[in-house]
Amino acid sequence: MIYLVIAILILLAFLGAPLFCxxxxxxxxxxxxxxxxxxxxxxxxxxIADTPILxxxxxxxxxxxxxxxxxxxxxxxRLTHAFFGWMPGGLAIVAFIVCALFxxxxxxxxxxxxxxxxxxxxxxxxxxxxxNFSLGLVTTSGSLGLLLxxxxxxxxxxxxxxxxxxxxxxxxxxxxxxxxxxxxLMIVLLSLYSIWTxxxxxxxxxxxxxxxxxxxxxxxxxxxxxxxxxxTGIYTGFFAVSEAAAVTAMYxxxxxxxxxxxxxxxxxxxxxxxxxVMVGGILLILGVSLAFTNYLxxxxxxxxxxxxxxxxxxxxxxxxxxxxxxxxILGAILDIFSAIIIMVPLxxxxxxxxxxxxxxxxxxxxxxxxxxxxxPPVGMNLFIAGYRFNKPIMAIxxxxxxxxxxxxxxVLIITYWPWLSLVLIS
Amino acid sequence: xxxxxxxxxLKSIRFLEKIEDSLLIALLLIMISMAVLQIxxxxxxxxxxxxxDPLVRTLVLWIGLIGAMIxxxxxxxxxxxxxxxxxxxxxxxxxxLIICIFAAAVCSIMTWFSVAFVRMEKQDGMTAxxxxxxxxxxxxxxxxxxxxxxRYILLSFSALKDIFMQADQ
Amino acid sequence: xxxxAFTLKIATLSxxxxxxxxxxxxxxxxxxxxxxxxxxxxxxxxxxxxxxSAVLRKIRIGQLHGGAVVGGSLSQFFPxxxxxxxxMKFKSLEEIDYVRKHMDxxxxxxxxxxxxxTFGLIGGGFAYIMSQEPIETVENLRSQKxxxxxxDKISQDSxxxxxxxxxxxxIADVRTALQSGLINTVGxxxxxxxxxQWHTQIKYVTNIPLIYLHAVLAIEKNSFLKISPExxxxxxxxxxxxxxxxxxxxxxxxxxxIETLKKRGIVFINPSKEARAEWYRVAxxxxxxxxxxxxxxxxxxxxxxxxxxxxxxxxKTVSQSQK
Ligand code: NA
Ligand code: NA
Numbered sequence: 069m070i071y072l073v074i075a076i077l078i079l080l081a082f083l084g085a086p087l088f089c090x091x092x093x094x095x096x097x098x099x100x101x102x103x104x105x106x107x108x109x110x111x112x113x114x115x116i117a118d119t120p121i122l123x124x125x126x127x128x129x130x131x132x133x134x135x136x137x138x139x140x141x142x143x144x145x146r147l148t149h150a151f152f153g154w155m156p157g158g159l160a161i162v163a164f165i166v167c168a169l170f171x172x173x174x175x176x177x178x179x180x181x182x183x184x185x186x187x188x189x190x191x192x193x194x195x196x197x198x199x200n201f202s203l204g205l206v207t208t209s210g211s212l213g214l215l216l217x218x219x220x221x222x223x224x225x226x227x228x229x230x231x232x233x234x235x236x237x238x239x240x241x242x243x244x245x246x247x248x249x250x251x252x253l254m255i256v257l258l259s260l261y262s263i264w265t266x267x268x269x270x271x272x273x274x275x276x277x278x279x280x281x282x283x284x285x286x287x288x289x290x291x292x293x294x295x296x297x298x299x300t301g302i303y304t305g306f307f308a309v310s311e312a313a314a315v316t317a318m319y320x321x322x323x324x325x326x327x328x329x330x331x332x333x334x335x336x337x338x339x340x341x342x343x344x345v346m347v348g349g350i351l352l353i354l355g356v357s358l359a360f361t362n363y364l365x366x367x368x369x370x371x372x373x374x375x376x377x378x379x380x381x382x383x384x385x386x387x388x389x390x391x392x393x394x395x396x397i398l399g400a401i402l403d404i405f406s407a408i409i410i411m412v413p414l415x416x417x418x419x420x421x422x423x424x425x426x427x428x429x430x431x432x433x434x435x436x437x438x439x440x441x442x443x444p445p446v447g448m449n450l451f452i453a454g455y456r457f458n459k460p461i462m463a464i465x466x467x468x469x470x471x472x473x474x475x476x477x478x479v480l481i482i483t484y485w486p487w488l489s490l491v492l493i494s
Numbered sequence: 495x496x497x498x499x500x501x502x503x504l505k506s507i508r509f510l511e512k513i514e515d516s517l518l519i520a521l522l523l524i525m526i527s528m529a530v531l532q533i534x535x536x537x538x539x540x541x542x543x544x545x546x547d548p549l550v551r552t553l554v555l556w557i558g559l560i561g562a563m564i565x566x567x568x569x570x571x572x573x574x575x576x577x578x579x580x581x582x583x584x585x586x587x588x589x590x591l592i593i594c595i596f597a598a599a600v601c602s603i604m605t606w607f608s609v610a611f612v613r614m615e616k617q618d619g620m621t622a623x624x625x626x627x628x629x630x631x632x633x634x635x636x637x638x639x640x641x642x643x644x645r646y647i648l649l650s651f652s653a654l655k656d657i658f659m660q661a662d663q
Numbered sequence: 664x665x666x667x668a669f670t671l672k673i674a675t676l677s678x679x680x681x682x683x684x685x686x687x688x689x690x691x692x693x694x695x696x697x698x699x700x701x702x703x704x705x706x707x708x709x710x711x712x713x714x715x716s717a718v719l720r721k722i723r724i725g726q727l728h729g730g731a732v733v734g735g736s737l738s739q740f741f742p743x744x745x746x747x748x749x750x751m752k753f754k755s756l757e758e759i760d761y762v763r764k765h766m767d768x769x770x771x772x773x774x775x776x777x778x779x780x781t782f783g784l785i786g787g788g789f790a791y792i793m794s795q796e797p798i799e800t801v802e803n804l805r806s807q808k809x810x811x812x813x814x815d816k817i818s819q820d821s822x823x824x825x826x827x828x829x830x831x832x833x834i835a836d837v838r839t840a841l842q843s844g845l846i847n848t849v850g851x852x853x854x855x856x857x858x859x860q861w862h863t864q865i866k867y868v869t870n871i872p873l874i875y876l877h878a879v880l881a882i883e884k885n886s887f888l889k890i891s892p893e894x895x896x897x898x899x900x901x902x903x904x905x906x907x908x909x910x911x912x913x914x915x916x917x918x919x920x921i922e923t924l925k926k927r928g929i930v931f932i933n934p935s936k937e938a939r940a941e942w943y944r945v946a947x948x949x950x951x952x953x954x955x956x957x958x959x960x961x962x963x964x965x966x967x968x969x970x971x972x973x974x975x976x977x978x979k980t981v982s983q984s985q986k
Pocket of ligand 2: 399448
């Protein structure tokens with residue numbers, strides 16, 4: 069019976085049924101079979117209003133749409149061309165770094181794809197990168213940066229692990245430092261890949277010219293301060309992430325509507341409407357996913373799966389291989405916070421038993437989860453990118469797989485070469 | 495006569511859509527203003543509105559669900575859609591019909607149970623912030639799913655019409 | 664067989680592997696054994712079922728049967744359980760020990776009438792004001808950026824008396840907010856500060872106990888009554904013992920935590936006599952406000968004050984007779 073329901077739901081999903089309905093149906097079936105009153109669905113959905121980090125989603129999305137609708141992307145292209153035009157892969161590398169920093173404080177909830185993507189996707193195409201590459205880059209960057217401070221998942225891992233009395237000192241500061249080299253490794257590998265894959269149709273290099281740089285800067289004079297005050301504002305503590313999002317939205321609104329005047333008042337209403345419909349589509353999925361995650365937790369499914377995996381462990385190497393596979397799957401179906409809370413207490417003692425450093429385990433854990441966000445077929449960021457850029461999901465799969473393979477290589481290096489994570493803290 | 499009925503029907507739908515759109519826009523502008531006001535109060539006047547943060551977080555839920563309502567007007571939701579594009583015309587229309595009926599059914603059940611949830615919360619009589627009861631904040635959940643169900647029922651009818659029109663040809 | 668196997672699903676914010684969870688699991692194993700599998704516990708630790716208000720909603724619909732929650736979360740059902748949360752009411756753990764001996768049963772009965780079976784109160788020690796800048800006087804506090812838990816109406820009300828505009832944030836964001844400087848003052852127990860790793864972000868502790876924290880393991884009464892009376896007795900006995908062990912261990916852990924904070928170079932500030940008097944004056948006003956707004960029945964508050972007087976006169980006689 070249950071298999072029939074699953075088969076029907078999969079078929080309906082492939083026929084193009086709204087994903088939120090599939091997830092609701094799956095969660096409700098589960099709850100119904102466990103004899104739990106189905107109003108639990110609404111309780112879980114209401115948790116959206118209990119999750120402060122989500123405030124960044126509508127605000128940054130709105131700002132991203134405003135920037136996308138005005139001529140900011142061409143100004144951005146001219147600016148990076150003037151400053152980094154001499155460097156192969158200039159804009160792509162800038163995009164990776166900016167997205168990573170942005171994700172570090174917004175989390176991987178899809179904000180990066182929706183907000184930064186609105187700006188970067190057209191910019192990359194204008195700069196001469198092909199559609200597929202640009203799409204893949206933006207989708208991948210949606211979870212890049214989970215290893216950089218002040219990423220919340222990293223903090224949560226630290227709090228959970230340190231409470232467990234494993235005998236080893238685990239501090240959040242150490243985790244922050246341990247994440248830096250692995251994060252840099254990911255960005256470097258992705259950058260090298262970008263240069264290599266665009267070798268046949270290279271974006272022509274230009275020498276640095278002072279006058280060009282000057283005029284590009286003057287053009288974008290109102291937009292250049294934006295990333296600086298957002299990043300420094302947050303990293304120095306002048307504002308909280310949600311406050312930075314509000315200030316950004318307000319600032320961009322004033323600059324694009326009243327200073328550059330590239331967005332007419334009449335247009336503003338439709339931009340708000342469009343951007344918030346996008347937010348609605350994503351929030352609804354996030355909300356019902358919370359309910360589905362809750363069903364899995366209620367049924368203690370992740371724990372049972374881990375027990376099965378544990379049965380096959382015979383050595384440190386096998387443990388690490390299974391860990392990679394297990395976490396990739398988990399990253400694709402479970403939200404990252406629940407995954408940490410449930411799995412870390414189960415995994416940590418086993419990991420320590422096989423001689424894995426707990427700080428290293430934290431980095432492995434998050435590096436894997438990061439890829440889980442865009443692992444076909446069900447990584448959440450794939451759907452968000454398809455929705456945002458109005459592309460069929462197959463096109464997103466195709467565009468993202470090479471990037472995923474590059475990051476998979478990075479994750480393997482991070483997993484099997486502890487030095488990279490631990491050298492700065494020892 | 496049916497034409498007249500039709501225009502009244504279309505007009506009232508347009509009117510309701512206008513309300514949705516305006517509400518969505520107003521809520522976002524309120525959200526941005528509240529958040530910016532809070533920063534100004536905090537940094538310049540060493541004060542703040544205690545209920546501003548819970549209000550703004552509730553607005554996130556409301557904006558999300560109203561956005562989702564609007565997205566349902568033309569079934570513009572995240573989907574996987576791997577098979578449909580390879581199906582022949584009639585089969586594609588039938589699959590659209592099946593999907594819309596499925597979505598309508600799922601959302602109707604959601605409506606039913608979120609009404610039950612909100613009624614329970616109303617009985618408990620808790621306040622969320624600034625003396626506003628929690629159930630008012632939550633009431634958007636059943637409303638949104640009711641609207642989405644109705645939209646998918648309407649989409650089912652138009653999918654059915656499409657199938658008959660194709661069969662007639 | 665007359666009675667069926669019954670699974671009690673319990674949620675808590677304490678993570679797996681913590682002393683709390685270990686004691687509760689120990690108790691649960693004993694219950695399973697002694698009831699011959701008729702009563703089984705299933706735990707959802709680490710807040711995976713959501714915060715306390717989500718947990719209480721899930722208890723309402725029957726997905727969960729109970730939760731280990733902080734006292735404040737149950738005050739919607741029985742406001743007077745905030746009796747010990749009157750600011751700066753107690754000056755030492757001895758005082759609270761004496762009062763608790765007489766008044767815990769009042770809270771337990773109240774919660775029982777409100778529909779929750781509990782197994783004794785679990786003390787969480789005193790919360791102190793912890794800050795990045797030294798705070799000796801009430802005036803000092805007013806110029807700080809003070810955190811309070813969001814959605815905690817009682818602490819929001821009582822903090823009004825101190826004349827500050829607090830910054831409400833969820834617990835998860837506090838550490839980052841301290842690090843970034845969004846807030847610079849928190850109120851928590853020394854043990855809590857260590858567990859949440861807030862101690863790396865603070866430099867000073869104002870050495871006046873702020874409020875006494877407590878938590879309970881609460882099981883929804885109707886679910887509990889579905890268990891046979893003999894098994895109810897077994898569960899009560901074992902869980903009361905487990906909670907008592909947690910209570911005792913918490914007291915020790917908190918003392919160790921204070922030493923750890925001192926060892927790490929965190930300065931404990933002892934306010935001058937005048938400053939102290941001012942703190943107590945303002946704090947009394949906050950207690951008055953709790954009574955005036957109806958959170959706390961006057962009769963109960965008076966009883967607590969009488970117990971404190973009783974304790975002081977007793978200890979005085981003891982110390983005098985020792986001389
Ligand atoms: Na993101
Ligand atoms: Na995920």
